[in-house]
Amino acid sequence: MPLGTLDRTPPPFFRQGPSALTKLALCSALALLMMVADARFKLMQPVRAGFALVLHPVQRLLLAPVDAWETAGDYLRGTQRAMAAEDQARRQLSAQAERLSRAEALQIENDRLRKLLGLLPSLSVPAIPAEVLFEAPDPFSRRVVIDRGATVGVTAGSPVINEAGVLGQVTRVYPLSAEVTLLTDKDAAIPLLNARTQMRNAAAGRPDGAGMELRFLAANSDVRVGDVMTTSGLDGVYPPGLPVARVSAVERRGDSSFAQVLLAPIAHPDSARHVLVLLPQDRHLSAKREADVAAVAEAASAAESKAAARAAKKAERAEKAAVKASGAAQ
Template identity: 40%
Template structure:
């Protein structure tokens, strides 16, 4: 086949010869570069020339990797944000519980001090719920007949009188608040020692003193304490403070008072025993009928 090739085709060295030549050249370059770093400069120049091609070749893979990293980072940030938000909610709930416990602890310490200052027997009770009648101001507490509660006991908090026990059941009791329309408390003005009666006007309403003359010696800011009259309330318990005196309303002065106790805010109450028995009210002697003279027989 080779003898028939045209003479005008230039024939080079044989493939085996070229293989040996290039193998020896490669070996020499390897040895020279390894021992003497002959191709370091050439390699640097070639790497500079090939960098754009390398960047173009790797750009799609880098873009995909960057997108995956971005999406992963966003998902991680969202998960971390959700965890931090949940932790913040839990921390706020714990903070509110802590504040509630601190407030309750302060309130209980006040009740303990009030209990220690009272010479009569008393017991601590917890408010369960409000009375069902919307037109009355009553509370249901968690002490009843089995715990020694009886009707007539006085309910107080750390500031003053709250109400009175009016109904007792085996496990619960009903307390009528000062603000109830059917409630009245005999009181005494601390400044003048004048005795009167304060009446309830309804839930979350002020108290009122009735049937006093317009020139009565009562001023805004006067403190009212239980007078102990009729043996209903122990004497000396704080009840209310005068907040308004209207001497021109009607023929009687209109006197409004604010309860000192937190009537609608308490959770715990202190039940005091009613005052001890008093002598019976003296009975007026009725005039005896004039004796009739006996009739003489005829």
Template identity: 40%
Template sequence: MEYSPPPLFKQGASARAKMMICACISIALLLFDSRVGALTVVRQVVGTVLYPLQVVAMLPRDALVGVGTYFSTLSGLEKRVRELQTQQISMAQALQQAQLTQAENAQLRKLLEAREKVPGKTMLAEILYDARDVFTRKVILNRGTQQGVTAGLPVIDNQGVVGQVTRVFPFTSEVTLLTDKEQAIPVQVLRNGLRSVAYGRGQSGNLDLRFMAPNADVVVGDILITSGIDGVYPAGLAVARVTQVENSANGMFGRVVCQPLAGIERNTQLLILTSVPELPPRPPEEDTSKPARKKKPADAAAGAQEAAPAAAAGTAPVNTPANTPANAPAAVGAAAAPATPGLRPAAPPQPLAATPSAAPAAVPVAPTPAPRATAPAATPAPAAPRETR
């Protein structure tokens, strides 16, 4: 009986032979595909059929990679957002500083232009802060006596008058604004030259023209400028614009409200007028008392001639009631000289007592010597009269 292995264990060609056959087929297919390119379609068909299987097989890996990428991207985005926010804040601050610098440069250019137009010397000052008193309109500047600032100097900007220096310290100075209740400035209407005085209204930030006639020629829109009659503010500086005019027929005065032209609430730099144009000196005040009338030379000579007999008569002996005759009063009256203007008058003669009829004979009185003919020529010239001031 012939023995043979079962079919399951039957072996064909050897494994080495099979490997060699497959290797030869593969090399042949590679050469054929590289030379002719006939297997391109087959490759595309096989890849299309196997693609869903490839996607399903790659799902777990893609899920793990996606989760890791999501969390890393989220943390990176949060960090980037924080950086951008910080950069935005810094850029906003830089933008604000640039805008502030641009505004200051524009204001300084305007101040320089106004500085060239204003007569006299000016000084640039910066506002430090407002005054502590909330009921006043005052600001503090960074210029004081060390820089040559004195009280009373006017302060302006590129649009008009701002106020006046009221107090000065070594390194700072206090400026009272025009809108303060205690501040006043003489103004005139630019259109017709009408003069008045503008007073501040306090916290309202406006000015008043007080004591104006109801029929005064002032209309809304008129520009008020400094008149210069006070000697503090130079003439021609812009002050305010008329915004309201109320004329009441029953009242004695009208009401005129004005708005300052200067940027009182918006400025950071101002100009101090350290020297104003010199005005001609004021004329001296006239004396109200009436001056004494001066004597003419002719009147002075006549008074000297009249005074000469009186001086000669003054050398005669004085009569007493005991030895004066009855006709003595007439003689004494004839000898008395009239009062001379400008000279101190002599004492008036005393009245004589009546002489009794039984009185002894009167003692003869020495006759008064007559004035010499050459007395007027020998009389010295009268002194010049003193002027009474």
């Protein structure tokens, strides 16, 4: 019998389930379903967390040789680095001592001038340190979550700053955390003051979240690229004088009566890790006013008590003098 006429298919007794193509399609559909379910409903998060917990000792064990090598290298280079750090610290200490002496002299001069002009002393706004945990899961907003909440005094509307300038404002408060809306969010707005021209305006976040822009600014306004914008303090939320943004582009069109001014935030929100949460200015002023009223009331009560004590002493002296006079008359 020719070989081409032989039936090479296995008999029905030895067939093992569906074909390989069917298995591939089924496994592909199941994998796609699991990926979509994990992305939308986080179904695989407990499994992933369990695997991470189980593999953590293995990862630490595999990193032990690398850590030992780095520790040995750091130990050998420690003396040299310590000597260099000490030398640098001594130089910085001498430079800072000189700057500190100048700063103290300027502070004394500033206090004298403020007293001479009859100005109020500068406000010291209470601040709460916090750390950025993660960004909000909403892809259409620019918000971050910090690790401080209502239990430590964070309130809705509190300004949030870092070492460079203003980052945003607290919009939602939870017991142990809070949500901060950044200035680059499309729904954020802040009143600004041009440090060069002292012109006031309001800035809002751009719809694409790439920065900020000045809205409804006249085309003939005196604004240049590089101008620094600070908080004006007129909204009663942000303290005045905090750096906010710098003008990055100015576009004046002939067919429009408004200029398009783009701003670049000075405090980069994407790299912010540690922040300060300030008490809103209006609440700080009301608290300060209440404290001043309480201090005045306490001083008035103390003065009244002293006056009453002096009056009682005078009455006692007059009574003693009357007793002596009556005794002399007898």
